[in-house]
Amino acid sequence: MKLSSSQFMKAREFIYANGRLLDRRRFEYHFAQGRAASVADALRPYQNADGGFGNALEPDMRTPESQPIATEYALMTMEEIEFFDPDMMKGILQYLGSSVRAEGGFPRAAMSVNEYPHAPWWNTEEDRSGSLNPTGRILGILTKHQLISGLEKEEWFARSVDFVWKRIPLAEKTDYHELIQCISFLDSAPDQQRAAEELKRVNDWLQQPGTIELDPGAEGYVHKVLEWAPTPGSYVKQWITDDDVQRHLEYLIQHQQEDGGWMMSFPALSTGNEAEWRSLITVDRLITLKAYGCLESH
Incomplete structure (x- = not known):
């Protein structure tokens, strides 16, 4: 089963009607020969003078002030387009160096999140301690792409x-x-x-029933097969059968909404917040369908 050309065009219309400039540029990069530099240009206004990212780049954190999660998302976006803007990276490193906690790492959220509209799961009582989320992926992206020479020597x-x-x-x-x-x-x-030793531990966790949600119709805030393995080359794909992937791809195609977008699995803060999230998710869904060869030519 493939997403038809007409379904693809409906998704395109949904993104252009509802999406942030950033997500429209992401769509163009993946599906309309858009330039990576254009995506970076749309990402740039979310960066603050301290080098971190805020300004609701993470749509559920409406604070303009810098947040570790938003900064992680900026790095993920640059990784997605395979273009790490040098000026933005200079600011990110400045922000990370000034935000590290005493025992290492960055907090899940800085207290400033409480001062603006935000999803309840971002309520923050203290920000003095580091958190695995988002520290692990921030360090992972910086290391994987060897963006800064001598980074490992930075305290x-x-x-x-x-x-x-x-x-x-x-x-x-x-x-x-x-x-x-x-x-x-x-x-x-x-x-x-x-x-390699720690991955053995993680692999055991991944194989426990319920960690990877195998039911494509499961409701609520669950993480299904295609979130764990959004592309065939995803690490977690080794623990997911091809049959399970196919079932989830078919379900994804069948559950595109009438307006052309896909739904979110958590409550929205506002009408505008829902439009942002659904557009972001719709771009992500199209990228996954493309990666698995499930788009008709368009």
Whole structure:
């Protein structure tokens, strides 16, 4: 089963009617010969003077002030387009160096999140401690792409690496967000022998029933096959059968909404917030369908 050309065009219309400039540029990059630099230009206004990213780049955090999660998402976006803007990266490193906590790592959210509209799961009582999420993937992306020479010698970086090593054995064993952080960090960790041992632990967690939601129709805030393995080359794909992937791809195609977009699995803050999230998700869904060869030519 493939997403038809007419379905694709409906998704395109939904994105252009509802999406942020950033997600429209992401769509163009993947499906309309858009330039990576154009995506970076749309990402740039979310960066603050301190080098971090805020301004609702993570749609459920409406604070203009910099947040570690938003900064992680900026790195993920640059990784997606295979273009790490040097000026933005300089600011990110400045922000990370000034935001590292005493024991290493970055908090899940800074307290400023409380001062603006935000999803309830971002309520933050303290931000003095580091968190595996998003520290693991931030370090993983920086290491994987070798963006800065001598980064491993930076005190804040070395302290944060030690923090993640200590946190991985304590991760929530069925939590998507924490396990993705572990995988990203271990994929390119400085000590690959140690990483191989820790991956054995993570692999055991991944294979526990319920960690990867195999029911394509499961409702609520669950993480299904295609979130764990959005492309055939995803690390977690090795623990998912081809039949399960096919069932989820077919379900995804069948559950495109009448307006052309896909739904979110969590409550929206507002009408505008829902439009942002659904457009972001719709771009992600199209990227996944393309990766698995499930788009008709358009």
